[in-house]
Amino acid sequence: MASEKASAKALKPRRPQQERGRLRVAALMASAAELFAEKGFEATTMTEVAANACAAIGTLYLFFPTKEALAEAILREQAEEISSQLDCLSERMVGHAPAAIADALFALLGDFLKTHPAYSAMLDLPGDASWRRAIRIRRRNQISALFARAEPALNPEQAERIAVIVPQLMRIPLALTGEKRLRDGVVDELRQMLKAHLEAGS
Amino acid sequence: MASEKASAKALKPRRPQQERGRLRVAALMASAAELFAEKGFEATTMTEVAANACAAIGTLYLFFPTKEALAEAILREQAEEISSQLDCLSERMVGHAPAAIADALFALLGDFLKTHPAYSAMLDLPGDASWRRAIRIRRRNQISALFARAEPALNPEQAERIAVIVPQLMRIPLALTGEKRLRDGVVDELRQMLKAHLEAGS
Amino acid sequence: MASEKASAKALKPRRPQQERGRLRVAALMASAAELFAEKGFEATTMTEVAANACAAIGTLYLFFPTKEALAEAILREQAEEISSQLDCLSERMVGHAPAAIADALFALLGDFLKTHPAYSAMLDLPGDASWRRAIRIRRRNQISALFARAEPALNPEQAERIAVIVPQLMRIPLALTGEKRLRDGVVDELRQMLKAHLEAGS
Amino acid sequence: MASEKASAKALKPRRPQQERGRLRVAALMASAAELFAEKGFEATTMTEVAANACAAIGTLYLFFPTKEALAEAILREQAEEISSQLDCLSERMVGHAPAAIADALFALLGDFLKTHPAYSAMLDLPGDASWRRAIRIRRRNQISALFARAEPALNPEQAERIAVIVPQLMRIPLALTGEKRLRDGVVDELRQMLKAHLEAGS
DNA sequence: CATGAATGAGTTTTCATTCAT
DNA sequence: GATGAATGAAAACTCATTCAT
Numbered sequence: 001m002a003s004e005k006a007s008a009k010a011l012k013p014r015r016p017q018q019e020r021g022r023l024r025v026a027a028l029m030a031s032a033a034e035l036f037a038e039k040g041f042e043a044t045t046m047t048e049v050a051a052n053a054c055a056a057i058g059t060l061y062l063f064f065p066t067k068e069a070l071a072e073a074i075l076r077e078q079a080e081e082i083s084s085q086l087d088c089l090s091e092r093m094v095g096h097a098p099a100a101i102a103d104a105l106f107a108l109l110g111d112f113l114k115t116h117p118a119y120s121a122m123l124d125l126p127g128d129a130s131w132r133r134a135i136r137i138r139r140r141n142q143i144s145a146l147f148a149r150a151e152p153a154l155n156p157e158q159a160e161r162i163a164v165i166v167p168q169l170m171r172i173p174l175a176l177t178g179e180k181r182l183r184d185g186v187v188d189e190l191r192q193m194l195k196a197h198l199e200a201g202s
Numbered sequence: 203m204a205s206e207k208a209s210a211k212a213l214k215p216r217r218p219q220q221e222r223g224r225l226r227v228a229a230l231m232a233s234a235a236e237l238f239a240e241k242g243f244e245a246t247t248m249t250e251v252a253a254n255a256c257a258a259i260g261t262l263y264l265f266f267p268t269k270e271a272l273a274e275a276i277l278r279e280q281a282e283e284i285s286s287q288l289d290c291l292s293e294r295m296v297g298h299a300p301a302a303i304a305d306a307l308f309a310l311l312g313d314f315l316k317t318h319p320a321y322s323a324m325l326d327l328p329g330d331a332s333w334r335r336a337i338r339i340r341r342r343n344q345i346s347a348l349f350a351r352a353e354p355a356l357n358p359e360q361a362e363r364i365a366v367i368v369p370q371l372m373r374i375p376l377a378l379t380g381e382k383r384l385r386d387g388v389v390d391e392l393r394q395m396l397k398a399h400l401e402a403g404s
Numbered sequence: 405m406a407s408e409k410a411s412a413k414a415l416k417p418r419r420p421q422q423e424r425g426r427l428r429v430a431a432l433m434a435s436a437a438e439l440f441a442e443k444g445f446e447a448t449t450m451t452e453v454a455a456n457a458c459a460a461i462g463t464l465y466l467f468f469p470t471k472e473a474l475a476e477a478i479l480r481e482q483a484e485e486i487s488s489q490l491d492c493l494s495e496r497m498v499g500h501a502p503a504a505i506a507d508a509l510f511a512l513l514g515d516f517l518k519t520h521p522a523y524s525a526m527l528d529l530p531g532d533a534s535w536r537r538a539i540r541i542r543r544r545n546q547i548s549a550l551f552a553r554a555e556p557a558l559n560p561e562q563a564e565r566i567a568v569i570v571p572q573l574m575r576i577p578l579a580l581t582g583e584k585r586l587r588d589g590v591v592d593e594l595r596q597m598l599k600a601h602l603e604a605g606s
Numbered sequence: 607m608a609s610e611k612a613s614a615k616a617l618k619p620r621r622p623q624q625e626r627g628r629l630r631v632a633a634l635m636a637s638a639a640e641l642f643a644e645k646g647f648e649a650t651t652m653t654e655v656a657a658n659a660c661a662a663i664g665t666l667y668l669f670f671p672t673k674e675a676l677a678e679a680i681l682r683e684q685a686e687e688i689s690s691q692l693d694c695l696s697e698r699m700v701g702h703a704p705a706a707i708a709d710a711l712f713a714l715l716g717d718f719l720k721t722h723p724a725y726s727a728m729l730d731l732p733g734d735a736s737w738r739r740a741i742r743i744r745r746r747n748q749i750s751a752l753f754a755r756a757e758p759a760l761n762p763e764q765a766e767r768i769a770v771i772v773p774q775l776m777r778i779p780l781a782l783t784g785e786k787r788l789r790d791g792v793v794d795e796l797r798q799m800l801k802a803h804l805e806a807g808s
Numbered sequence: 809c810a811t812g813a814a815t816g817a818g819t820t821t822t823c824a825t826t827c828a829t
Numbered sequence: 830g831a832t833g834a835a836t837g838a839a840a841a842c843t844c845a846t847t848c849a850t
Binding site: 424425428454459460461462463466 | 809810813
């Protein structure tokens with residue numbers, strides 16, 4: 001599977017040393033995330049990303065050597081964010097029952113995906129690169145650890161399966177734009193389903 | 203005098219009038235479905251689709267005026283197929299409990315997605331056209347009707363929510379290529395989760 | 405010519421077969437002429453020509469080896485037609501004054517171009533082939549001969565110039581589709597202009 | 607936060623923001639005009655246009671989103687030019703007789719068409735778009751106003767007809783490439799014809 | 809003669825990426 | 830750092846023409 005074509009070219013998203021540069025980079029990433037979420041990674045052009053951030057195309061390439069690198073930077077940042085939130089949650093949830101954890105996880109992931117619509121869209125893309133898989137696995141491990149730490153009695157295999165399932169469950173309501181009532185109902189339905197399952201299984 | 207004006211330019215999407223043509227079309231659609239499933243819609247080129255079917259690029263465009271039209275034709279065909287399978291299932295399931303239906307639905311959708319790997323990948327694409335939405339809604343209505351018909355006591359709103367959720371649940375294991383054990387475990391976990399939920403809810 | 409070869413295979417009578425072929429060819433040429441006039445030579449496709457004549461594309465190529473040959477056949481036929489009409493006119497106009505000839509020519513060309521809208525469009529095309537030039541020159545010579553024969557006193561150089569000008573004058577009103585009043589006025593204006601000029605020059 | 611939404615896809619027809627860009631655009635338009643005049647609009651390829659201007663194909667599309675848009679840009683520019691020349695002429699010709707105006711108009715249009723060989727070829731094309739019609743009508747109105755202003759006694763309907771006719775008269779000699787003597791004679795003949803007509807009509 | 813599926817070179821158009829200023 | 834013009838390989842799409850039936 002090693003089809004990494006960017007081998008010769010050292011992948012180096014440059015780190016801006018100045019405050020203005022950092023703002024620039026943030027604006028570019030926000031612009032890209034917005035467009036990726038809206039029309040998908042492939043359908044978004046680098047020119048659009050730059051224009052949407054009121055920057056020149058050259059400026060965009062100043063910080064991100066390729067479109068793929070731009071996606072990776074965004075995804076890494078968002079993964080970092082959710083990772084620390086999961087760490088936080090893990091602290092708070094020690095000793096709680098799986099069902100309680102499920103509730104909290106639902107709230108956390110629901111909020112995150114709503115405010116970061118590009119996250120799922122970018123993480124589950126066809127032709128997944130190794131770094132994409134790594135991010136998914138890290139998230140999976142973190143969630144399964146969350147359950148394991150809170151409730152050591154929980155079957156670790158099941159914890160892993162749950163860790164796979166929960167983030168994907170959260171994507172379901174995202175597709176129901178324009179049907180708010182249904183979407184909220186689906187969120188509740190999913191939460192009940194998961195909680196009931198965890199209560200039954202423990 | 204040539205009367206019929208030929209409607210400007212719209213003589214492109216020719217449907218095959220001979221047996222050989224019908225075979226060709228089938229081969230082209232199979233080729234496209236295979237590639238769409240493998241590398242995604244955007245990353246697949248029309249040239250590849252044609253070559254993969256041992257046809258010339260012109261032959262492909264003889265039957266499908268655009269790449270989008272090709273995707274639509276494939277999706278419509280597969281949607282038709284699953285639709286009739288759902289009809290069949292609906293017949294057989296009259297009078298069964300929701301949990302039994304869930305089991306049967308799991309089996310049906312699981313098989314279908316395994317043999318039609320392009321289906322989900324193409325149905326849930328960014329920037330969804332109206333025909334895509336129509337297909338999704340039809341499937342949703344059919345599944346909710348399946349539950350409603352088998353178990354008239356079931357809350358119709360819940361049936362709709364379940365109809366939204368189930369097909370998306372089935373997509374989750376698809377992403378787990380190369381982790382067969384985990385994938386099978388996840389399938390079981392999801393089935394149990396859904397069945398338990400439906401049994402509790404009824 | 406009656407072929408008495410009544411063998412096992414029913415042999416269709418040859419004459420009707422040729423007759424049918426002649427009708428086919430006429431229909432194809434009519435179809436092409438219609439489309440060429442409507443959207444131009446380049447913008448018309450061979451497929452459209454065939455479809456517009458309710459024939460298969462292969463049938464079209466049975467009679468015309470290339471698109472260019474199709475155009476040439478149409479133009480030659482129409483040129484032949486107008487040529488014989490000009491011959492007729494030449495007979496009738498012997499001894500008439502140039503102004504009278506101009507009137508008659510106006511009527512003849514006006515009718516012809518109105519019923520053969522492809523004629524001008526095809527004769528004056530960019531990148532003119534030699535046969536196109538030949539047709540134009542033949543028409544020019546015929547018209548100048550018409551004047552010379554009727555009125556031998558007329559300056560032959562002027563006759564040639566008039567022969568160049570008149571067919572082009574007739575094209576002017578053709579562009580005024582949808583402004584019938586203006587078009588008719590322009591026709592009159594042109595006729596007066598030409599007649600006055602010829603009367604003054606003689 | 608990237609506010610301005612970038613209007614979907616319409617950031618293509620970029621107008622040059624630097625001096626160098628303006629030169630490039632001019633060179634591209636000149637290249638296209640040359641080729642359109644030489645081989646016609648349809649027979650000219652965008653690749654040729656770019657190569658003829660020593661530019662890459664992408665550069666051409668940077669400024670002109672389609673071949674049609676390229677034609678429109680050229681035609682609009684040339685129409686603007688002739689329009690201002692007609693304005694100039696209108697100033698100078700106040701109080702002159704129609705015949706004198708005809709002379710001046712002949713000179714002006716003759717020069718213009720000789721130095722802008724693409725103009726007529728592009729303005730009178732099959733399948734005329736609305737913008738093409740608009741340019742023709744503007745020219746017509748300007749010429750008829752020219753007559754009306756110089757000689758208020760002139761019949762306004764006749765002025766309009768003349769305004770339709772004159773530009774088309776000027777096209778006639780253009781077709782006579784390679785027959786210089788004849789062409790010059792035709793120009794004179796046309797001029798006399800028009801002048802005599804206008805003198806007689808007033 | 810008739811047919812229409814098939815071809816593939818050629819055309820238009822896109823867009824990630826580079827580079828001179 | 831910043832800019833935006835420039836690039837060109839690659840993709841979508843067209844259509845005159847051929848050929849097996």
